[in-house]
Amino acid sequence: MSAEHSQAAVTGHEDGPVGLAAMAASEMPARPAGPLGAALALMQRDLRVALRRPGDTLQPLGFFVVVTTLFPLALEPELSLLRDIAPAALWVGALLASLLALDLLFREDAQDGTLEQLALCGQPLTGLLLAKTAVHWLLTGLPLVVIAPLAATALGASGVAIPGILESLLLGTVTLSLIGAVGAGLTMGMKRNGSLLALLVLPLAVPVLIFGARATQLAIAGQSLSAPLYLLGAMAVLAVTLTPWAVAAAVRIGLE
Numbered sequence: 001m002s003a004e005h006s007q008a009a010v011t012g013h014e015d016g017p018v019g020l021a022a023m024a025a026s027e028m029p030a031r032p033a034g035p036l037g038a039a040l041a042l043m044q045r046d047l048r049v050a051l052r053r054p055g056d057t058l059q060p061l062g063f064f065v066v067v068t069t070l071f072p073l074a075l076e077p078e079l080s081l082l083r084d085i086a087p088a089a090l091w092v093g094a095l096l097a098s099l100l101a102l103d104l105l106f107r108e109d110a111q112d113g114t115l116e117q118l119a120l121c122g123q124p125l126t127g128l129l130l131a132k133t134a135v136h137w138l139l140t141g142l143p144l145v146v147i148a149p150l151a152a153t154a155l156g157a158s159g160v161a162i163p164g165i166l167e168s169l170l171l172g173t174v175t176l177s178l179i180g181a182v183g184a185g186l187t188m189g190m191k192r193n194g195s196l197l198a199l200l201v202l203p204l205a206v207p208v209l210i211f212g213a214r215a216t217q218l219a220i221a222g223q224s225l226s227a228p229l230y231l232l233g234a235m236a237v238l239a240v241t242l243t244p245w246a247v248a249a250a251v252r253i254g255l256e
Contacts, residue, residue: 038128061140087214090169106132168215168229174239174240175236176208212232
C-alpha cells in the first residue's frame with residue numbers, strides 16, 4: 001500500500017484508524033510493523049484527540065482534587081481525624097474519577113464507525129482495545145497518582161507514607177481502568193449509559209477499593225503494607241491477562 005493510500009485511509013475520519021497497520025508500516029518506518037505498530041499508532045491518535053479536548057481530559061483530575069480537598073474543609077481540623085479518613089477519601093475519589101472518564105472510552109468511536117474499522121483492519125482487536133485502555137489510564141489514572149501526594153498531605157499523611165500511597169494507587173488505578181473498559185464495552189451502544197456503567201463496574205472494583213484503602217491505611221500508620229500491595233499487584237496482573245479478551249468480546253457484542 002502506498003503512502004498516499006495509507007494517509008487517505010487514516011484521514012477518512014478525524015484521525016480515524018482505518019489504516020493503522022499501513023500507517024505503522026509505511027509512514028512510520030522507525031516504529032515496529034504489525035500488531036505493536038498498530039497499537040502504538042492508535043495510542044498516538046487517541047492521545048492527540050484527547051489533547052484537543054482538554055476539558056474532558058482534566059475533568060476526572062479536577063473531580064479527584066475537589067473530592068479530596070472537601071474532606072478537610074468539612075471536618076474538624078484534627079490531624080488524627082484527617083488521617084483516619086484519608087484512605088477512604090483518596091480511594092473513593094480515585095474510583096469515582098476513573099469512572100467519570102469511562103463514558104467516552106468507546107462510545108464516540110462506536111458512533112462514528114471507528115470501532116468497526118478496528119475490528120476489520122486485520123490486527124488483533126484485543127491488542128488495539130488494550131492500547132485504548134492504556135490511553136485511558138495515562139489520561140486519568142497516571143495524573144491521579146501524580147497529584148496524590150498533595151491530596152494525601154492535605155489529609156494529614158506524612159512524607160514517609162507517600163511512597164506506599166503512590167505504589168497502591170499505581171497498581172489500583174491500572175486495575176480500575178481495565179475493569180472499567182469491560183463495562184464501557186458492554187454499554188457503549190446505549191444512550192445515557194452512565195448509571196448502568198456504574199452498576200456494572202462498582203461491584204467489580206470493590207476488592208481494589210478495599211485492599212487499596214488498607215494499603216494506604218498501613219502506609220499512614222507506618223506499618224508494613226506488603227500484603228495488600230501483593231494482592232493489588234496480583235489483581236493488576238490478572239486484569240491485564242484477562243480483561244483485554246473480555247473487552248474485545250464486549251465490543252464485538254456491541255457492534256452486532
